[in-house]
Amino acid sequence: MSDDATLGDMLAKRGVSRRAFLKYAAYTASIMALPATSTKVIAQALAKARRQSVIWLSFQECTGCTESLTRSFSPTLEDLIFDFISLDYHHTLQAVSGDAAENARHTAMAENKGKYIVVVDGSVPIKDDGIYSTIAGMTNLDMLNETVKDAFAVVSVGTCAAFGGIPRAKPNPTGAVAISEIIKDKPLINISGCPPIPEAITGTLSYVLSFGKIPELDHLGRPKAFFGETIHDRCYRRPFYERGMFAKSFDDEGARNGWCLYELGCKGPVAYNTCATLKWNGGTSFPIQSGHGCLGCSEPDFWDMGGFYKPLSTSLGSVGTAAAAAAAAGAIVGAGSAMLARRHQENYLKDLADKDEEI
């Protein structure tokens, strides 16, 4: 449970120095594209913060989002987030079950009224009064409404919670909807992806913890730091796209030489996410680097976008025309991304100056 000790005091009791905050702050600044000079201010804010109560609700989901966050590596820098938050309820991870588990949720809600964050993974079925998914005898819909009532903010983790995801795919037999279609009166952050990149989850929570507010979001409610650019914008294969060099099959000469996978159905040009820069499994690789096109899993209705192996141009016109148009658009998007990044840093620097005055 949360208590009144600051995170700095809490780690100090365990013999961990303030350097841990500096390291975590450097890591957070890096993954959120914040100015590298902001490290000290973020570290000071984190050290003075209280442990953040988090209630994690899992509805129509596959547990992949939780796996993404808790993937089992040795204790490291990234794992510090579990010291900074108090995960007061997560029915997949917690040891207790039944009434004891539900009591933990109610206790966390009462003790942290107005301050706790509700993280949701999975969509919510609303057809037939929501009977298609229940926990402890409650429909997902009722549990969501009850839990969110006194929350500070809601974070929809994964494409199912953010946009409905696979449960919402046609013909959507349970009437699955995104959290944003139900919750209208609370700050809400969408961290989409199937699953989402763990750094996007931890980075966003760290930002909220450091600054006491939600980060800048895009038109779909996603943090711009992670969803401000397309996969294509930052893809290392993009130079081949610009030269019109496309792999025609997954193991032809072009594929072996790292050419662009656009004609094999890659959705990178329309998928906003940070896979090409943060990558997966501790920065090891990402789907395109492994030779497969992007599925666009961080976008709404990605499951119904017409086939993973159909090039985007199939629905837009001939390959040549669409590719040429996309190349021109790419140059514009590239310039736009640079402007976006600069604006992001300018806004952030303003926040930082305010925060610095408080400290």
Place this chain on the structure above:
Amino acid sequence: MTQPIATGCGALGHTGLTRPLLREIATLLKRLVEEGKTDAIDLRSLPMSEADRNELETTLGRGEIHANVMVAGDSEVWETFYPGVWWVRHFGANHQIASESILITDVPDILKSDAADIKRAAVRLDVDLIEKETGTEKTSDRENAHE
């Protein structure tokens, strides 16, 4: 369906990014001299190839100080061949680089002892000495500190 082939991005070669980056570092170092202003460059945010990174590291070289910081995983900090230009590398899961920066400063903050830590250390040292003198010393705290 044919089989996807993995191709890395390490083989891209030089992108030409190192030279302007070195110029920027030189400018920031002059500013440290003239105005006392510290600065930092996040290397992870730059689209550098492995060849670029190696070129940067080779050009900046290594100076007199190389430190390992062991808290929340490993970190390496070294002063480059150019005093005032520091390279800070934090490792994360699977010893992958989680954060990497060039700092333009006299001493990186990560190498300094924090005031709150020093205050606690003063109290702890007193307690440890009393326990040592009275034969009631514990070693668990020291062991915990290095976990």
